[in-house]
Amino acid sequence: MPVATENAIYKLLEMYRQMMTIRYFEENAIELFAKGLITGSTHPCIGQEAIAVGACAALEEGDSVLATYRGHGAAIAKGSDPKQLMAELLTRTTGCCKGRGGSMHLCDKKKGFIGTNAIVGAHLPIAGGAAxxxxxxxxxxxxxxxxxxxxxxxxxxxxxxxxxxxxKVPLIFICENNGYAISVPTKLSQATPDIADRARGFGIPSLIVDGNDVREVKEAVADGVARARLGDGPTFIECKTVRWERHSAFSSGRYENPEEAQRWKTVDPIPRLERILLEEGADLEQINRERVAAQEVVNDAVQFALQSPLPDMDSIYEGIFAEA
Ligand SMILES: Cc1ncc(C[n+]2csc(CCOP(=O)(O)OP(=O)(O)O)c2C)c(N)n1
Structure with a gap:
């Protein structure tokens, strides 16, 4: 018996397509890295897609987003073109930063995506300044x-x-607590298990959500966004999740503890959203259609990136200074 309105199902399907797009994008990025086509490093957000998609679904186009080096998903969720993103990962001239940034320095001003950042924590004060x-x-x-x-x-x-x-700046802090910093488990590096407690110490409304439930993330962020628009200042949301890939594509799939890795996959946010969709009255055909659409978007992005040229050596001094 359908319980959600057609519009609500449509919105869930849209989030599903975005999550699948991110999943395929990241799987392809890992493969391209293994082939030596992505230089530097690249950090997949596989297993964490619900956070980027749920959070960005609560924003409007003119709002801004900053993310870490694990930020391909955030860029896609904020509306950046996967073609330009994949081209940037492959440092091609058609990339969103003309191939100068690569995976860890994505920026898409038109879409309000201020950028990803390779330095841990460095984008937090930038976000404060933007807010x-x-x-x-x-x-x-x-x-x-x-x-x-x-x-x-x-x-x-x-x-x-x-x-x-x-x-009281209009800033939403989204902590993606995936339990690890490179190879160090959070429980060995943090004095308290819940990071949201630290924000409470500053008087910031803070909550903890299941980061693998896209609806829960979206609702929490929407409340924070509403507070921010009313001038009531920041909100802190800790999203508990798992990072089931290794820290970067360099060691992809080489798990120290394969059993633990298998367990992580049981909380995959994607089959979870599929179950929600079916419960809410969507059918398998609709779900499959979104999955195929996501696959096509990513296939096109990979082809586009591979066919795009690398920057010319003569252009090495271009784009260094901002125009006055
Ligand atoms: C200031 C700084 N210190 C150390 C590093 C090396 N480093 C890169 S990623 C990382 C782990 C960060 O973990 P977390 O913030 O939990 O994000 P996750 O990678 O789990 O998404 C570290 C220590 C860095 N890039 N910048």
């Missing part, structure tokens, strides 16, 4: 910042929480 700018301009815009549990041990984390709370 302060939005407040000073009176633009009624919100800034959303994704970061990991490891980043919450950095000094900048505390400084940003303090100033964001003091100045």
């Amino acid at each position: 302060l700018a939005a407040k000073m301009r009176g633009a009624n815009r919100v800034v959303l910042c994704f970061f990991g549990d490891g980043a919450s041990c950095e000094g900048e984390f505390f400084e940003t929480l303090n100033m964001a709370a003091l100045w």
Whole structure:
């Protein structure tokens, strides 16, 4: 018996397609890295798709997003073109940063994607600044910042929480607590298990959600966004999740503990959303259609990237300085 309206099912299917797009995008990125086509490093967000998609679904187009080096999913969820993103991973001229940034330095100004950042925690104060700018301009815009549990041990984390709370800036902190910082389990590096507790210390409304439930993430972020637009300042949301891939594509699939890795996959947010969709009245055909559409988008993105040229050596000094 269908329980959700057609519109609600349509929105869930849209989130499903985005999550599948991210999943295929990341699987392809791992393969392309293994073939030597992605230089530097690349960090898949496989298993964490529900956070990026749920959070960005609560935003409007003019809002801004910042993410970590594990940020391909955030860029896709904020509306960046997977073709331009894949081309950027392959450092091609058609990439969103003309091939100058690569996987860890994605930026797409038109879509409000301020960017990914290779330095752990470094984007937190930038997010605070962007939120302060939005407040000073009176633009009624919100800034959303994704970061990991490891980043919450950095000094900048505390400084940003303090100033964001003091100045009541429209900032949503999204902690993607995947239980690891590279190979260090969170329980061996953090004095307290719940990172949201630290934000409560600054008087910031803070909550913990199941980061593998896209609906739960979206609802929590939507509440925070509404508070921010009312001028009530920041909100902190800790999304508990798992990172079932290794830290980066370099060691993809080489699990230290294969049994634990198998267990992580049992909380995969994608089959979970499939179950929700069926419960809410969608049918398998609709779900499969979205999956095929996502696969096509990513296949096209890979082809586009592979056929795009690498930057010319003569262009090496271009794009270094901002135009006055
Ligand atoms: C300031 C700084 N210190 C150390 C590193 C090396 N490093 C890269 S990723 C990482 C782990 C960060 O873990 P977390 O914030 O939990 O994010 P996750 O990778 O789990 O998404 C570290 C220590 C870095 N890039 N920047």
